[in-house]
Structures are given as C-alpha cells and as structure tokens.
Amino acid sequence: MSSLSIERGLYDFKAVIDAPIASYFSSCVHCGLCAEACLFYVETGDPKYTPIRKLEPLRRVWEQEYTIVGKLKKLVGLSKPVTDDELEEWKELLYASCTMCGRCSQVCPVGNDIAYMVRKAREGMVSSGHAPEPLVGAATRAVKIGSPMGVKWPAVQNQIKHVEADTGLKIPIDVQGAEYMPLLSSMEIINFPEYLGALAKIFKQAGITWTIASKAFEATNAGLQIGSSDIERELVVRVVDEAERLGVKFVIGPECGHAFNAIRWDGPELIGRPYKFRVLPARHGRDQLRRHAGCRYPQLVLRRRRRREQHGGVRAPPAQGLRRQAQAAGGGRARAPGDGVRQLPADDRGGPRALQDGDPDRRSHRDDRRAPERGLRRLLEPRQNANDLRRQGGAGGQREMNSYDRTLSR
Amino acid sequence: MDFLLWVRGPAFDVAVAIFLIGVVARLFEILLLGRKPLHSEPKGGEFGNGMAEIFKRSVPLPDIVKRGAVTLVGGYVFHIGLFITIFLFVPHIELINSIFGVRWPGLPNPVVDGVTVVTMVAMVVLLVHRLLQPVKRMLSGFEDYLTWVVTFLPILTGWIAYHRLVNPYPLILGIHILTVELLLIVLPFTKLMHAFTLFLSRWYNGAVYGRRGVQS
Numbered sequence: 001m002s003s004l005s006i007e008r009g010l011y012d013f014k015a016v017i018d019a020p021i022a023s024y025f026s027s028c029v030h031c032g033l034c035a036e037a038c039l040f041y042v043e044t045g046d047p048k049y050t051p052i053r054k055l056e057p058l059r060r061v062w063e064q065e066y067t068i069v070g071k072l073k074k075l076v077g078l079s080k081p082v083t084d085d086e087l088e089e090w091k092e093l094l095y096a097s098c099t100m101c102g103r104c105s106q107v108c109p110v111g112n113d114i115a116y117m118v119r120k121a122r123e124g125m126v127s128s129g130h131a132p133e134p135l136v137g138a139a140t141r142a143v144k145i146g147s148p149m150g151v152k153w154p155a156v157q158n159q160i161k162h163v164e165a166d167t168g169l170k171i172p173i174d175v176q177g178a179e180y181m182p183l184l185s186s187m188e189i190i191n192f193p194e195y196l197g198a199l200a201k202i203f204k205q206a207g208i209t210w211t212i213a214s215k216a217f218e219a220t221n222a223g224l225q226i227g228s229s230d231i232e233r234e235l236v237v238r239v240v241d242e243a244e245r246l247g248v249k250f251v252i253g254p255e256c257g258h259a260f261n262a263i264r265w266d267g268p269e270l271i272g273r274p275y276k277f278r279v280l281p282a283r284h285g286r287d288q289l290r291r292h293a294g295c296r297y298p299q300l301v302l303r304r305r306r307r308r309e310q311h312g313g314v315r316a317p318p319a320q321g322l323r324r325q326a327q328a329a330g331g332g333r334a335r336a337p338g339d340g341v342r343q344l345p346a347d348d349r350g351g352p353r354a355l356q357d358g359d360p361d362r363r364s365h366r367d368d369r370r371a372p373e374r375g376l377r378r379l380l381e382p383r384q385n386a387n388d389l390r391r392q393g394g395a396g397g398q399r400e401m402n403s404y405d406r407t408l409s410r
Numbered sequence: 411m412d413f414l415l416w417v418r419g420p421a422f423d424v425a426v427a428i429f430l431i432g433v434v435a436r437l438f439e440i441l442l443l444g445r446k447p448l449h450s451e452p453k454g455g456e457f458g459n460g461m462a463e464i465f466k467r468s469v470p471l472p473d474i475v476k477r478g479a480v481t482l483v484g485g486y487v488f489h490i491g492l493f494i495t496i497f498l499f500v501p502h503i504e505l506i507n508s509i510f511g512v513r514w515p516g517l518p519n520p521v522v523d524g525v526t527v528v529t530m531v532a533m534v535v536l537l538v539h540r541l542l543q544p545v546k547r548m549l550s551g552f553e554d555y556l557t558w559v560v561t562f563l564p565i566l567t568g569w570i571a572y573h574r575l576v577n578p579y580p581l582i583l584g585i586h587i588l589t590v591e592l593l594l595i596v597l598p599f600t601k602l603m604h605a606f607t608l609f610l611s612r613w614y615n616g617a618v619y620g621r622r623g624v625q626s
Contacts (some may be wrong), residue, residue: 035545110608
C-alpha cells in the first residue's frame, strides 16, 4: 500500500470487472427492490443506501471501459470520469453501510449478486486510499502483529493456561501430524475461551488428535473486511503454510462468518491452487444453517442510533424472514471507534438488542444461562457459560477482557 | 403507402440487423471478460443450480412482496401483458409465420385488446411510481425514461391501429412498425438488454451460491 492514488483505484476497478459483473450491470433495470432488502435503507428510509447505488463508481468504470456505448460516449466527451471526491463520498456507502449480508443478492429479480460486487469494488477503494481508517488500522495490525485486535501469541498462551486449569485437559500446540487444526477469532480467544475448552473435551471424547498453531491461530481476515485481496491472501497464506507444514487433515474455521468465508472459499482462489487439507465450519454437521445467519451488527448500531434519537419503540427488524442461510455471513462491516458497541447480544427471539454500558440488560445477558448456543459449547456443558468460566478462570481472563474492551472503544 | 413500404422494407431490415448484431456484440462483450478459475473445494454443483435459479428467481421472496408490491405486481402484469400482445396476437403470429414459417394458436382479438389496455395501465402506474418513489427516482436517469417510452409506444400505436383511431390505416400501421423498429434498435444498448442478460445474471448468481451449498 505504498502509493495510493485514484489511478490505482480505477485500475483496480477495471481489473475486478469480470463477466458476472458485466452481466449484472447490463441486467439492472433500476427497479429499486434491492433497497427494500437492505437493512440500512429499511431502517433509515434514505434512498442513498440503495444497494445498487453503492456501486455507481464501479458501474461507470464498467460502462466507460467495457461497453460499446460507453466507449463512444467517452470519445465524444460525454462520460463523467470517477473522481477522488466521489470515492471519498462513496466510502460511507461501500463500507459503513454494507455488511455484505447478501439480502439484496437474494431479492434482485434479474439475479444480480450485489454483495459480490461490493466486495470487488472495495479493492479499488483500498488502492485509491479511500478505505476507512479503523479498517486500515486493523489490517495493518493483522499483517504486522498477526491479529486485527492486536492479540498476540502470549495472550493465547495465557488463555490456554486457564482453559487447561479449568478442564484438566492439555491443549496441544504445534503438534506435527495432528488431524484437526482449529482457528480462533480474537473474540474466541478473549471473550469466549470456553470454546477452546469445549474443543479440548470434544476431541478427547472422540479420541481425535488436534493442534493449535502458534503461528496461525488467528482466523479473522482483515483483508476480506477491507476488501484487499493482497492482504487477504497474505493472511490466508499464514494459515495454509502452517496447516500444510504440520500436515493436518482438517482446518476448522471459526464461528465468524467472514473469517470462515476467507479461509474456506476465497483462500484457494487467492493462492491459485486447492489446499492440501479440508476446511470445515465450526458447527460442522450440526446447525449449519444458523452459522450463516449473518452479522447483526449494523441492525444493532442503527437501532441504537434510532432509539437515541426518538426514545421510542423499536421497529421490527427488516426482512427478517428472508432465507438467512444464504447471506454469505457478511464480512463487511468492521467495528469503528465511536460506535460504542462492545458486544453482540441476541435476544430470545433471535433478534438483535442494543445494550449500553451500565444497562441492566447487559448484565443479565451475560448471566443468562439460556443464552443462544455459541459454537460447540452447549454440546457438552448446557449450563456453563462465559461468565462461569471467567469466574473460575480468575483474574487473568478478566484482565484480557478489559484490554479487549479497550481495543474496541479506542 | 410509400411510408408503409419503407418501414416494412429497408427500415425493418436495418432495425433487425442492428438488433441482432447489437445483442450478439453485447453478449460477447460480457462473456469475453470471463471468470477467474476456481480452486476451492465445491460443496454443490454450479451448472444445475445456476439453471434452476433462472426459473426460481421468477418467484419473488415472500418478504419482499409487501414492501415492493407496486414494482412486483406492476412488473409482472406488464411483462406478461407484453408477452401476450407480442406473441399471442394473431396478426403478429401471421407475421412471424411469413418470416420463419412457424405458427402457434393465438388469443381472440378482444382478449388481446383487453390485455393491451391492462399492460398500458400497468406501465403508466410504474412510470408514476418511478417518478414518486424516492429510491426509483434517485436511480432513474435519461435511459430509464427513454426505455419506458420506446417500450410504451409500440403498444400504444398498435392499440390505436387496431381500433382504427387514426386514419388512414396504413399511416398508423407504419408508425406502429416504426416504433417497434425503434425499440429493436435501442434494446441492445440500454437496460432493455436485460431481456437477454437476465439469464446470465441469474445463472451466475445461482451457480455461485449453489457451489457454496447455500440457497441463493
């Protein structure tokens, strides 16, 4: 990311346009139905959030570079080139207003995969220097430190120590020839260490060998989030190198939708060859549909904003009954400072609920023994939750969690 | 009479040629961009799911029906109406038969007449909706209104000709054919091209998600 410029951005816009994108732009009839599926539009009613409009810069590049009419228009000076200012304006639309949940891709009557185009358009946003600061920070940390949240191996080791003390089981590290290699998201390392404990128990019961890779424990892929295939590839390669060096048969992707997509689907395309191992989802064989439920973060933020503004009731979530399993699990929206959201609670009906610091609900959520299942935990310990473990885990876990909170609120 | 001969003769040939060459060129323009090879282990088939999506996409998801009622109902009515007026009107079938030598049964003229009126009403409703609904108004530009006009004119002039509302008849018939030629010329280079690329788009969409083993 040495020389970011509008020229490079436009070059990347040009480079990402493939047959599907050309077909999608050719097919759009401006019916506006994608807006009705977009939670940003439905919650705000502002037409600027119409999904296909978020691709206007990319569409113009396509028209000017790849269509007969567009080329003619360009010749006679009738076309409007995409400018730096415009991309700066579109930054909010392509990043802060899209989680790539894919609802628009599901409802488009002509079949346009708009979420796919948003992902591709971000390539040009990154290389033109219009990616949001917090994401650039996260991507930089991911590349330099190894984790977007700044979680380093010692922090994982610390959690492993607590988990080992709690469960009495050894967490294998860098074991050559182990069968399974689970990846962890920062969230699982810091806030939900019981995930690791549950894995240890399951693997022990099943009598399967497994290992955590000290050089590739982090599953979060900031490259996918920011929309840079270079960074995404770099982060995927770390996992691939370690998995293939250790000779594991399976890599288990994390609960996190975007991280799973990065390692499962984007990875082989980025490195240009199939893996020597298979990638499995964390909920492999069970509840696979819910794994794709998508990131609820934006609904949370918007609703919270609304509530703040109106002090009124909260509208029912938009398009909630849409087939959720195909939402490609997001991978779009990173937390930005100032949003003030620290965790993603879900209420009993499966909808999002905005909780603020000091909110009594926030406390009760943490203590809620009937909280929705998280990953593999409930398989073994239906009644144990993060809080119990944290209490048992002692000060170490608590300290880590605080530092995590700090990271988010920074 | 000269006018009618001209629109039926040279003008028609030119319009059809532009239409055919335009559509083929546009399809090549799209397909030649290609796709990157895929290396990830597939979870489902691409081809079958893509083909299925071409049909499945015609049924809107229940959730969107209420929010997009005007667009969906209007869109369905006018597309079906367009199909009936173009392909099930006996004189049109005769024309196609005279060129390609194939024929199929048509609908009684009064039925097609009624359908034509309904189609025009649906199109006017959609135009008004486009002008009033904030999202559609924001998305719409010159091309959106141009394509509406070139789609509407053949229906209107055809209906006027059928009812002999303008005399002499050859004049209005000529105007009707001329508007169709205009539509043919405009189609490949505007969003009307979706009549063809729709199949590509739906296929790609269904294939991508089908390959990942999730519903599209």
